Amino acid sequence: MSGTDDAKRRLRRELLAVRSRLTGEDARETAAVLARHALLLPELAGAGTVAAYVSVGKEPGTRALLEELRARGTRVLLPVLLPDDDLDWAVYEGPDSLAEVGRAGRLTLREPSGPRLGPEAVTGVDAVLLPGLAADRAGRRLGRGGGSYDRVLARLAAAGADPALLVLLHDHELLAEVPAEPHDRPVHVVLTPSGPHRVRGRG
Numbered sequence: 001m002s003g004t005d006d007a008k009r010r011l012r013r014e015l016l017a018v019r020s021r022l023t024g025e026d027a028r029e030t031a032a033v034l035a036r037h038a039l040l041l042p043e044l045a046g047a048g049t050v051a052a053y054v055s056v057g058k059e060p061g062t063r064a065l066l067e068e069l070r071a072r073g074t075r076v077l078l079p080v081l082l083p084d085d086d087l088d089w090a091v092y093e094g095p096d097s098l099a100e101v102g103r104a105g106r107l108t109l110r111e112p113s114g115p116r117l118g119p120e121a122v123t124g125v126d127a128v129l130l131p132g133l134a135a136d137r138a139g140r141r142l143g144r145g146g147g148s149y150d151r152v153l154a155r156l157a158a159a160g161a162d163p164a165l166l167v168l169l170h171d172h173e174l175l176a177e178v179p180a181e182p183h184d185r186p187v188h189v190v191l192t193p194s195g196p197h198r199v200r201g202r203g
């Protein structure tokens with residue numbers, strides 16, 4: 001294991017421990033404030049299609065945001081986790097269209113139940129909302145470590161697609177520096193309840 005890999009693991013453990021201590025009230029407040037900021041961003045206001053995700057556990061809440069995007073006519077794609085941790089995609093058709101999917105040792109996810117569009121569908125979107133555990137002001141993002149979004153970002157680059165990339169975090173998860181490996185690709189905006197933090201020189 002490389003030193004960076006090891007540093008990422010340690011940091012993930014610490015950040016998940018802090019998240020586990022957040023209250024339901026923290027999560028609800030974060031969700032409302034994040035949705036308000038997000039809906040004002042030009043990257044989302046001008047987007048025809050947005051790839052997003054349904055927040056779980058103590059992740060900053062995305063459900064209000066998903067509903068409001070859909071209500072204003074934005075096409076929203078949601079991920080379906082494949083057995084190898086790659087992501088397929090399907091259209092969000094409202095809260096009642098989500099199915100709970102449990103996997104051993106993992107958080108129970110809510111996934112869209114409509115037709116699957118294939119992993120390449122993400123290359124046609126205008127913006128991607130990414131989950132994460134931390135990011136820094138250079139746009140380096142730390143995910144849960146499955147490499148799902150690393151693969152999404154590699155797929156976008158291979159297709160020559162350049163959608164706006166936004167990671168949604170709690171304020172304390174915007175760090176001075178996140179350890180990065182050569183395969184990591186930076187995001188453009190780190191969105192926290194205190195507002196959007198734009199990565200200089202991107203977007």
Ligand SMILES: Nc1nc2c(c(=O)[nH]1)N(C=O)[C@@H](CNc1ccc(C(=O)N[C@@H](CCC(=O)O)C(=O)O)cc1)CN2
Pocket residue numbers: 016053054055056059079080081087105106107109131132143144145146147148149
């Ligand atoms: N809300 C949400 N949806 C998402 C993601 C995410 O991070 N958040 N993903 C992002 O890729 C994909 C799913 N990947 C996941 C990977 C790990 C775990 C999980 O429960 N991890 C445990 C630790 C055990 C483990 O690593 O397997 C944990 O974080 O507590 C959940 C989802 C697609 N959908």
Ligand SMILES: Nc1ncnc2c1ncn2[C@@H]1O[C@H](COP(=O)(O)OP(=O)(O)OP(=O)(O)O)[C@@H](O)[C@H]1O
Pocket residue numbers: 008131141142143144145146147148149150151154181183184
């Ligand atoms: N393009 C890719 N295709 C397949 N595997 C990849 C790709 N990029 C990275 N990986 C692998 O994915 C694993 C997790 O990488 P990393 O620790 O950077 O995850 P992460 O960015 O924190 O998580 P995620 O991408 O799920 O949000 C590593 O083993 C890495 O080698």
